[in-house]
Amino acid sequence: MPPSAGVAARPEASPAERAHWIALSHVPGIGPARMQALLDGLGTAELAWRAPAPALAHLLDQRTLAALLDARARIEPEALARRIEGLGIQAVLRDDPAYPPRLRRHAGSPCVLYVIGDARWLDTPAVAVVGTRRATAYGRQATASIVADLAAAGLTIVSGLAVGIDTAAHASALDAGGATVAVLGCGVDVVYPRANASLRARIAARGALVSEFPPGRPPDPGNFPSRNRIVAGLALATVVVEAGEQSGALITAEQAVDQGGDVFAVPGSIFGSQSVGTHRLLADGAAIARSAADVLAALDVERAAAQRAARKALPASPLEAAILAQLAGEPMHIDEIGRALGVGSATLSSTLLRMEVTGAVQAVGGQRWMAGP
Secondary structure, three states, X not given: OOOXXXXXXXXXOOHHHHHHHHHHHOOOOOOHHXXXXXXXXXXXXXXXXXXXXXXXXXXXXXXXXHHHHHHHHHOOHHHHHHHHHHOOOEEEEOOOOOOOHHHHOOOOOOOEEEEEEOHHHHHOOEEEEEOOXXXXXXXXXXXXXXXXXXXXXXXXXXXXXXXXXXXXXXXHHHHOOXXXXXXXXXXXXXXXXXXXXHHHHHHHHOEEEEXXXXXXXXXXXHHHHHHHHHHHHOOOXXXXXXXXXXXXXXXXXXXXXXXXXXXXXXXXXXXXXHHHHHHHHHHOOOEEOOOHXXXXXXXXXXXXXXXXXHHHHOOOOHHHHHHHHHOOOOOEEHHHHHHHHOOOHHHHHHHHHHHHHHOOEEEOOOOEXXXXX
């Protein structure tokens, strides 16, 4: 199966090629389809960036061509890549090993994902939990209950960081000790909505903030349908808690169906406007989500848990095996582990984070770690 429709696997990009992918992602009008046309026609992102206008004219419409020529006059790709890295933002190219395979399989997968936090959370078993911005007390309570149990089962919670149900989903996952991924309709460095500034920081520490939009891009209304397709594309299933008749959560559900994912809806009051959309989903064939158990049963989480246990039983490296041996007893501070094993802090930290994603270890606060459950 190719990485995405019509996309052949490529070797890992050089620093220069990476910089030119990033630069092209900053050009208005160059999305997945046009990027692929440029790669097919010219071979590499660097050649596409440097190509003369006549060579680009049959690959791009006039408006996009003008935008690219304007960007070339303003942007130096390598300097742009360094600036983004300096902001603590990771650029994950569609051909990178770190790019989430579930998303790569779908036609129209983003050319570049910008990430704050740990990009490895994008490739963990996940469920999207979405809903209206005008959440009711019932909706927030239902979200907290369902998400807590999904997180306890080892599932990452994906949502869109909007106020309302999205906020409740992210916060509930973190409160339950789980991980969460927030997909944004703006640049990952743009704090939106402002009310979720502190929640953003929590997500970056225990999950990831991700966007296909380049840093600095404001939250324009037209960005959010694209955001919703990534929310659905990262998840095995999508749970809609509350949705009005025109809710954006219904777009996420449609995207999930188009991408072959399961869709669940939480029933609500027959008198509540916030349940109109969810009841319509149920009438159209969505599965009912009365609790997390309905979702877990459909996803066969027990089998997934057994697979994670098997991965834990076979450490990926001698260092991981040595870390597990150190954590056989009481939790240890990361500095204690490093001294015991003679390992530098950078190597140890990245290894612990990788082991956390597989469930081999877990953070217990204060930079202390213990073996996974």
